Amino acid sequence: MSLEHVLLGMLREPASGYDLRKSFEEESRHFWSAELSQIYPALKRMMERGWLVCDAAPSERGPKRRVYERTHEGTSALESWLRQEPVEGRDRIAYIAQLIFLGELDDGVATTRFVESLHRHFKSKLTLLESALDEMLTSVDGNIDALDATGFHEYLSLQMGIAAYSARVDSSAESLALVAERYTGVVKND
Amino acid sequence: MSLEHVLLGMLREPASGYDLRKSFEEESRHFWSAELSQIYPALKRMMERGWLVCDAAPSERGPKRRVYERTHEGTSALESWLRQEPVEGRDRIAYIAQLIFLGELDDGVATTRFVESLHRHFKSKLTLLESALDEMLTSVDGNIDALDATGFHEYLSLQMGIAAYSARVDSSAESLALVAERYTGVVKND
DNA sequence: ATGACCATGTAATCCGTTACATGATTCG
DNA sequence: CGAATCATGTAACGGATTACATGGTCAT
Numbered sequence: 001m002s003l004e005h006v007l008l009g010m011l012r013e014p015a016s017g018y019d020l021r022k023s024f025e026e027e028s029r030h031f032w033s034a035e036l037s038q039i040y041p042a043l044k045r046m047m048e049r050g051w052l053v054c055d056a057a058p059s060e061r062g063p064k065r066r067v068y069e070r071t072h073e074g075t076s077a078l079e080s081w082l083r084q085e086p087v088e089g090r091d092r093i094a095y096i097a098q099l100i101f102l103g104e105l106d107d108g109v110a111t112t113r114f115v116e117s118l119h120r121h122f123k124s125k126l127t128l129l130e131s132a133l134d135e136m137l138t139s140v141d142g143n144i145d146a147l148d149a150t151g152f153h154e155y156l157s158l159q160m161g162i163a164a165y166s167a168r169v170d171s172s173a174e175s176l177a178l179v180a181e182r183y184t185g186v187v188k189n190d
Numbered sequence: 191m192s193l194e195h196v197l198l199g200m201l202r203e204p205a206s207g208y209d210l211r212k213s214f215e216e217e218s219r220h221f222w223s224a225e226l227s228q229i230y231p232a233l234k235r236m237m238e239r240g241w242l243v244c245d246a247a248p249s250e251r252g253p254k255r256r257v258y259e260r261t262h263e264g265t266s267a268l269e270s271w272l273r274q275e276p277v278e279g280r281d282r283i284a285y286i287a288q289l290i291f292l293g294e295l296d297d298g299v300a301t302t303r304f305v306e307s308l309h310r311h312f313k314s315k316l317t318l319l320e321s322a323l324d325e326m327l328t329s330v331d332g333n334i335d336a337l338d339a340t341g342f343h344e345y346l347s348l349q350m351g352i353a354a355y356s357a358r359v360d361s362s363a364e365s366l367a368l369v370a371e372r373y374t375g376v377v378k379n380d
Numbered sequence: 381a382t383g384a385c386c387a388t389g390t391a392a393t394c395c396g397t398t399a400c401a402t403g404a405t406t407c408g
Numbered sequence: 409c410g411a412a413t414c415a416t417g418t419a420a421c422g423g424a425t426t427a428c429a430t431g432g433t434c435a436t
Binding site: 207 | 413414415417419424
Binding site: 016017018036040041059061065 | 385386387388389390391396
């Protein structure tokens with residue numbers, strides 16, 4: 001049950017459900033996301049459990065906002081989640097299943113197309129993460145020590161994401177070469 | 191709705207629900223898994239849809255087995271899934287959320303412990319994948335060209351997994367050094 | 381006025397996990 | 409006799425997506 005803890009973590013500053021969904025889309029897209037229809041009931045439950053308090057606030061335009069704030073109990077619930085072991089999600093990687101079962105077709109063109117598409121996808125994901133890192137680093141003139149604790153931890157997580165995607169970019173390119181070699185007899189000389 | 195396509199892919203040979211769960215546990219653990227309570231109804235739906243036929247078979251011990259086999263329709267449903275674009279699952283990586291929100295604690299010990307634990311976890315995952323690759327390679331005396339099409343595609347998928355986990359192992363080690371530097375002032379000389 | 385954005389929510393449905401229910405065989 | 413393994417399922421619950429429902433403001 002991680003969503004509620006993620007919401008707690010995002011509530012450094014008081015925010016409404018609508019705000020939180022925007023944060024998911026703008027900042028946290030690379031590690032978590034949730035729809036409003038999931039966020040609103042979650043906030044309600046968390047309030048009933050005493051993790052949040054809710055404050056009505058007027059809005060510039062549109063209906064009145066409900067702004068949520070962490071209580072001490074909420075903060076300590078977050079802290080005990082953070083001090084747990086890393087939470088591992090289940091691996092359900094459909095594209096790996098597809099790649100394996102493509103073996104049955106034994107069709108070089110199909111496999112090539114597939115791996116090319118994977119490669120493009122990994123590259124675009126990598127670009128996103130890299131530009132987030134760039135932005136963060138230019139904001140402190142390339143000096144990591146100038147980051148505050150939150151910035152530093154964000155930096156670590158971006159590094160890990162970049163490393164993982166960069167490896168995937170490279171290995172999909174290598175796979176492409178192997179596929180070409182196997183199905184067309186072309187051998188790259190290096 | 192990928193589970194049913196994954197089951198189709200695994201039904202190269204006729205198999206029962208029980209067999210399929212064993213395959214998930216023994217072979218496919220690193221990219222997919224499912225419980226019997228999910229598999230049995232899925233097989234039933236697939237049969238009603240005409241993707242499978244079911245044959246009753248006696249068993250060595252225990253109740254009689256229901257062995258499922260792909261129909262032409264099932265095979266072509268699989269094929270059109272394989273010829274789609276790679277299916278990307280949504281990213282919900284709880285441990286990245288934890289790492290980022292640990293910034294709020296600003297506690298070097300907590301972050302160190304966390305990243306160490308991540309590192310261990312990545313390493314053990316990597317070891318699993320590497321031994322699967324080893325096993326596959328020794329079965330053909332290190333000669334990739336001797337793999338059949340299915341083996342070759344499995345090889346590609348293992349390579350990608352290994353690359354991704356190996357990058358994570360390295361980057362978590364680097365993170366550990368950065369954390370030590372930031373929180374204890376110790377600088378590694380290289 | 382039409383559409384984009386602000387802002388809240390509920391309901392139906394789907395996918396997955398855990399727990400329950402049943403019963404035969406084999407090994408220690 | 410009890411535990412493990414073979415083998416089939418259903419039911420209850422929880423988490424996530426999609427669709428539905430409502431209504432205000434602002435810019436074109």
